[in-house]
Amino acid sequence: MDHEKLIKLATQVSPNTPFVNQKIEGIIKDIQGIYSFWNISIGSEEIIHKESGSYKYEIIFKLADFLDDYIFVGRIAYYIRNRPYKFTFDTFLVNADFTPVCIKNPNTKFLTRRHILKLNSLLRFGSFSVDDIGLIKFHLLWNYETNAHLAMKSKEDIEKWMKISLATTMSTLKVNMTKLLIMTEIIDKEKYNSVVSVQGTSIRQLPKFFHDDQEKLKNLILDGITRKVSGAKEPSKADELPKYVYPFYQRVKVKSVNYHGRLTVGGYGAIHVVKAVMELEEQNKTIFKDKYFLVKVPRQASGNKKPGNFLLKCSFYLLLKR
DSSP states (O other): OOHHHHHHHHHHHSOOOHHHHHHHHHHHHHHHHHHHHTTOOEEEEEEEEOTTSOEEEEEEEEEEEETTTEEEEEEEEEEESSSEEEEEEEEEEEETTSOBOBOOOHHHHHHHHHHHHHHHHHOSSOEEEEOTTOBEEEEEEEETTTOGGGOOOSHHHHHHHHHHHHHHHHHHHHHHHHHHHHHTTSSOHHHHHHHHHHHGGGSOOOOTTHHHHHHHHHHHHHHHHHHHHHTOOSOOOOOOOOOOSSOSSOOEEEEEEEEEEEEEEETTEEEEEEEEEEEEEETTEEEEEEEEEEEEEEOOOTTOOSOOHHHHHHHHHHHHHO
């Protein structure tokens, strides 16, 4: 469906002023022009009139091929008022026939969510999630009401932020998705090794002893089941696993916390960025690392004019304790 039909349907649902309709039509033409310039084909598009008076323009398109067998699909939603002031960018993986790639085992889904909590803390922009059906998604959110100087006022502004979003999404997905797929058993060891041999350090790899540990664990479980069924009294003896150089849990001390500013605000709270200097041990050495955190701070009562440093420190402390 072309943008003229979309605009016609939207104005039939909720008539608006010619000026607003002209702005919306111009923005949609700019967005479509940018996609056509980059040779990105739009699979479907929809425009929805919101109760707030704004319009939601949603596009779904093929983003890129992945590992020969899969495709990344992008979904961008623009929330348009007098100018584009916010858009969300979601990406997920599908098979060659465009059926979603999902984690089917409930236990694997739960463990993947736990792993993604740690993975998201390593990302500077965006976040991964696993929905109820097991679909792994990557999310970006740009809110242009937070910083007025970032508002998209022209086609060049829209193009700049779309380019940043596409580059950020693809670099993050290429680095992390292969590891997620092997951990969730969507791809096998042979496929994973073939990717590592080609891409090397450009992807986030598993520890070199991961597959051996998995095999030892599987054999231990099978041996335990066999002994239980046969009535053997002696317990199974587990092979000793190698000592992990970088353990999942580490004791750390927070040396200092620096406030970096507000990232976005909306609803009942705001998200702030803080930088912590941490002291930890790695390979029997004490080192210091800088770590960035996103901290959600509830909005204060209208009569309180304090900047909320106390709430920020408390929220950050609770985040670290978890």
